[in-house]
Amino acid sequence: MSLIVQKYGGSSVADAESIKRVAKRIVETRKAGNDVVVVVSAMGDTTDDLLDLAGKVTPLPEPRELDMLLSAGERISMALLAMTIKGMGHDARSFTGSQAGMITDARHGAARIVDVTPVRLREALSEGAIAIVAGFQGFNRDTRDITTLGRGGSDTTAVALAAALDADVCEIYTDVDGIFTADPRIVKSATKIDRITSEEMLELAAAGSKVLYIRAVEYARRHGVTLHVRSSFSNAEGTIVYNPEDGAKVEEPIISGVASDLSEAKITVVGVPDIPGKAAHIFTIVAGTGANIDMIVQNVSAANTGLTDISFTLPKSDGTATMQALQAAKGEVGFESLQFDDQIGKLSLVGAGMRTNAGVSARFFSALRDSGINIEMISTSEIRISVVTRADSLSEAVRTVHSAFDLDSDVEAVVYAGTGR
Amino acid sequence: MSLIVQKYGGSSVADAESIKRVAKRIVETRKAGNDVVVVVSAMGDTTDDLLDLAGKVTPLPEPRELDMLLSAGERISMALLAMTIKGMGHDARSFTGSQAGMITDARHGAARIVDVTPVRLREALSEGAIAIVAGFQGFNRDTRDITTLGRGGSDTTAVALAAALDADVCEIYTDVDGIFTADPRIVKSATKIDRITSEEMLELAAAGSKVLYIRAVEYARRHGVTLHVRSSFSNAEGTIVYNPEDGAKVEEPIISGVASDLSEAKITVVGVPDIPGKAAHIFTIVAGTGANIDMIVQNVSAANTGLTDISFTLPKSDGTATMQALQAAKGEVGFESLQFDDQIGKLSLVGAGMRTNAGVSARFFSALRDSGINIEMISTSEIRISVVTRADSLSEAVRTVHSAFDLDSDVEAVVYAGTGR
Numbered sequence: 076m077s078l079i080v081q082k083y084g085g086s087s088v089a090d091a092e093s094i095k096r097v098a099k100r101i102v103e104t105r106k107a108g109n110d111v112v113v114v115v116s117a118m119g120d121t122t123d124d125l126l127d128l129a130g131k132v133t134p135l136p137e138p139r140e141l142d143m144l145l146s147a148g149e150r151i152s153m154a155l156l157a158m159t160i161k162g163m164g165h166d167a168r169s170f171t172g173s174q175a176g177m178i179t180d181a182r183h184g185a186a187r188i189v190d191v192t193p194v195r196l197r198e199a200l201s202e203g204a205i206a207i208v209a210g211f212q213g214f215n216r217d218t219r220d221i222t223t224l225g226r227g228g229s230d231t232t233a234v235a236l237a238a239a240l241d242a243d244v245c246e247i248y249t250d251v252d253g254i255f256t257a258d259p260r261i262v263k264s265a266t267k268i269d270r271i272t273s274e275e276m277l278e279l280a281a282a283g284s285k286v287l288y289i290r291a292v293e294y295a296r297r298h299g300v301t302l303h304v305r306s307s308f309s310n311a312e313g314t315i316v317y318n319p320e321d322g323a324k325v326e327e328p329i330i331s332g333v334a335s336d337l338s339e340a341k342i343t344v345v346g347v348p349d350i351p352g353k354a355a356h357i358f359t360i361v362a363g364t365g366a367n368i369d370m371i372v373q374n375v376s377a378a379n380t381g382l383t384d385i386s387f388t389l390p391k392s393d394g395t396a397t398m399q400a401l402q403a404a405k406g407e408v409g410f411e412s413l414q415f416d417d418q419i420g421k422l423s424l425v426g427a428g429m430r431t432n433a434g435v436s437a438r439f440f441s442a443l444r445d446s447g448i449n450i451e452m453i454s455t456s457e458i459r460i461s462v463v464t465r466a467d468s469l470s471e472a473v474r475t476v477h478s479a480f481d482l483d484s485d486v487e488a489v490v491y492a493g494t495g496r
Numbered sequence: 497m498s499l500i501v502q503k504y505g506g507s508s509v510a511d512a513e514s515i516k517r518v519a520k521r522i523v524e525t526r527k528a529g530n531d532v533v534v535v536v537s538a539m540g541d542t543t544d545d546l547l548d549l550a551g552k553v554t555p556l557p558e559p560r561e562l563d564m565l566l567s568a569g570e571r572i573s574m575a576l577l578a579m580t581i582k583g584m585g586h587d588a589r590s591f592t593g594s595q596a597g598m599i600t601d602a603r604h605g606a607a608r609i610v611d612v613t614p615v616r617l618r619e620a621l622s623e624g625a626i627a628i629v630a631g632f633q634g635f636n637r638d639t640r641d642i643t644t645l646g647r648g649g650s651d652t653t654a655v656a657l658a659a660a661l662d663a664d665v666c667e668i669y670t671d672v673d674g675i676f677t678a679d680p681r682i683v684k685s686a687t688k689i690d691r692i693t694s695e696e697m698l699e700l701a702a703a704g705s706k707v708l709y710i711r712a713v714e715y716a717r718r719h720g721v722t723l724h725v726r727s728s729f730s731n732a733e734g735t736i737v738y739n740p741e742d743g744a745k746v747e748e749p750i751i752s753g754v755a756s757d758l759s760e761a762k763i764t765v766v767g768v769p770d771i772p773g774k775a776a777h778i779f780t781i782v783a784g785t786g787a788n789i790d791m792i793v794q795n796v797s798a799a800n801t802g803l804t805d806i807s808f809t810l811p812k813s814d815g816t817a818t819m820q821a822l823q824a825a826k827g828e829v830g831f832e833s834l835q836f837d838d839q840i841g842k843l844s845l846v847g848a849g850m851r852t853n854a855g856v857s858a859r860f861f862s863a864l865r866d867s868g869i870n871i872e873m874i875s876t877s878e879i880r881i882s883v884v885t886r887a888d889s890l891s892e893a894v895r896t897v898h899s900a901f902d903l904d905s906d907v908e909a910v911v912y913a914g915t916g917r
Contacts, residue, residue: 091552098553125572131512132519132576133583140582143590144575147568151546154565155553161561162554169564174640195640219595219616 082233087307089119114233117148138183149209166204172212179213186222191239227288238298248307253314256332266484282423283336329428346411366393420469442479503654508728510540535654538569559604570630587625593633600634607643612660648709659719669728674735677753677903687905703844704757750849767832787814841890863900
């Protein structure tokens with residue numbers, strides 16, 4: 076008998092019909108002889124609706140109360156799912172984050188898991204029941220308050236429970252068939268990836284693949300949890316995200332996939348005095364706004380001027396605050412001006428095989444050159460190359476690179492409603 | 497400094513604007529130097545919407561899961577209210593039923609309070625915060641599950657907390673100005689009652705007055721809690737429901753008010769053998785359906801037949817199940833037939849003063865006779881007379897009796913939206 080953790084996102088439980096469909100799938104898993112723990116997100120747009128309501132009563136909702144408010148969403152979906160399964164004649168019990176033993180720190184809205192004590196889940200399983208758990212939420216022991224884990228929190232809940240319960244697999248149900256070699260909305264011939272290492276998946280997620288959240292993949296890698304990304308709308312086999320055993324020789328494809336991202340903007344600090352400590356000064360200011368910096372490029376100092384330019388990318392949503400913070404420090408840092416550019420796209424090529432395969436970069440840059448796509452920034456890791464292009468060149472760039480690395484499939488990828496959550 | 501418990505019903509927190517209006521009232525109470533505990537219901541139609549959803553996924557929702565589902569409604573309203581007050585610059589903290597120490601038995605959907613341990617509320621108050629508590633919900637220690645208290649549960653939560661915290665008063669905010677001598681929608685000249693004993697209020701509630709639930713009034717009487725029924729839409733003074741001290745001589749008005757009720761139906765069991773034990777047999781069957789019997793009348797046995805008729809009233813919603821249960825036992829009990837009548841109205845005259853004032857019944861029945869209203873059933877308590885009339889005569893009967901006891905006011909009563917909850 077296996078223990079399977081299944082996670083269903085908001086689009087999989089958006090209404091009564093969807094809940095019944097998901098309930099059937101859960102019951103089938105149980106009937107196949109498995110112990111089942113289900114982690115569920117809030118229904119469809121519930122979380123956004125609750126956020127809207129909060130915005131109507133006060134401009135800056137108290138984080139503790141916002142967590143209390145948002146945690147209601149999963150209570151609704153989990154109770155409905157449990158009663159649906161019960162109504163189908165199978166034992167099921169719902170548990171809040173607190174009841175499921177998801178112990179976190181007290182950082183409301185972005186709590187970190189500090190302990191997982193799923194005593195009640197083990198009880199339920201040992202009595203033959205299916206355990207339904209509210210994703211996204213936890214409990215802080217010191218303040219005795221409800222917390223939420225932030226974006227992608229339900230994925231993280233599922234992975235954390237899979238780790239704590241030593242589950243055989245953690246199935247992440249979404250509205251796409253799995254992880255693809257590129258975004259199927261951009262590259263029609265994108266190929267579904269059958270198996271990928273968690274290391275590569277991390278790079279893909281970091282590079283803009285929206286199907287899995289970095290945090291959940293990180294947690295899975297650290298705790299040796301195998302993920303299985305599947306669609307709740309089909310029976311397609313999905314993608315296995317696995318952790319190769321230490322020293323095991325994994326037959327890795329050179330390239331796993333091409334990720335693209337239109338959510339970032341670029342800030343250029345123009346005319347920075349080219350003396351030690353200036354970059355540190357600038358990024359200390361940026362860090363103070365809480366912005367997540369991605370790529371950084373510093374130009375070679377122009378001859379005789381003693382000045383240089385520093386560019387970096389960050390989420391568009393962090394743009395305003397960061398520009399304001401830098402502008403306020405203009406005199407202190409001594410730069411000339413600031414430029415803000417939100418018309419950029421980021422393309423990343425990910426593959427563990429590029430570690431040992433020469434010529435990947437050459438092939439990558441040649442493909443882009445042949446298509447006449449201009450590269451504005453470059454950054455690399457051991458298993459990833461990322462470039463920044465104009466936003467309106469991104470789709471073409473993705474298709475070009477996807478073809479150049481022979482990733483095109485003969486079958487057209489199926490895209491379901493939504494974007495993956 | 498006083499400690500005030502305030503309860504706001506669903507219509508008082510139906511949307512963002514209402515929540516802001518209620519928040520202002522709470523803050524004013526706090527600024528006047530009081531400690532404040534607020535009990536809040538789910539917003540507007542939230543509970544009904546959640547029940548609808550449950551009905552769509554399964555015909556008979558598991559009670560444990562239904563309680564988990566419904567409890568989400570108050571989480572939403574309480575968190576929104578707390579963040580609104582916080583946003584106004586005053587400290588406020590929301591607490592679930594469990595966090596507020598509302599300990600109940602495990603009867604899901606109709607849990608009874610077994611203990612109230614408001615440790616966290618006392619902490620919040622001692623730190624100067626306003627405590628916002630989810631009404632209607634509690635926690636069972638044995639099963640460690642969420643429970644709900646059933647209809648009128650938020651009133652009961654408020655009264656129970658007022659008792660446990662030894663509050664000076666429990667203010668019940670609703671959408672009418674207080675308790676009236678008759679339903680202002682029927683009797684335009686109904687007079688607002690300034691003060692009424694909990695004993696009289698109990699009779700009024702039992703007789704169909706919808707403003708307060710019997711259970712909450714009972715709890716208040718047993719624990720010596722003073723209630724103050726007020727409108728959240730106006731600053732009118734409302735009605736005080738008080739508990740006269742033992743032996744205190746209370747100057748009671750002869751009559752407090754006239755209550756009316758169209759929610760009941762009448763079942764007549766025709767041709768019951770007039771031998772001992774038959775009535776017991778019938779009402780054992782009825783009790784088995786969980787129906788709440790109100791009035792019972794047994795006719796004098798008709799000469800020579802040895803048969804009698806037994807009539808009783810019960811909520812219309814219990815009608816079908818009760819008729820089915822009786823029909824199934826027809827042979828066993830030996831009655832001739834069943835009649836079901838849902839076109840009845842109940843009128844009750846309530847007043848502690850009628851204990852010591854002769855002539856109240858005579859005046860009451862004379863008034864009805866003079867208006868040509870036919871009386872079908874009669875039942876009385878020490879401080880109440882109730883009669884059943886045709887449903888379409890009820891309004892006229894109420895106005896007639898209201899006038900006959902000089903309860904008419906010079907001022908027309910103001911009726912706000914809704915029916916009191």
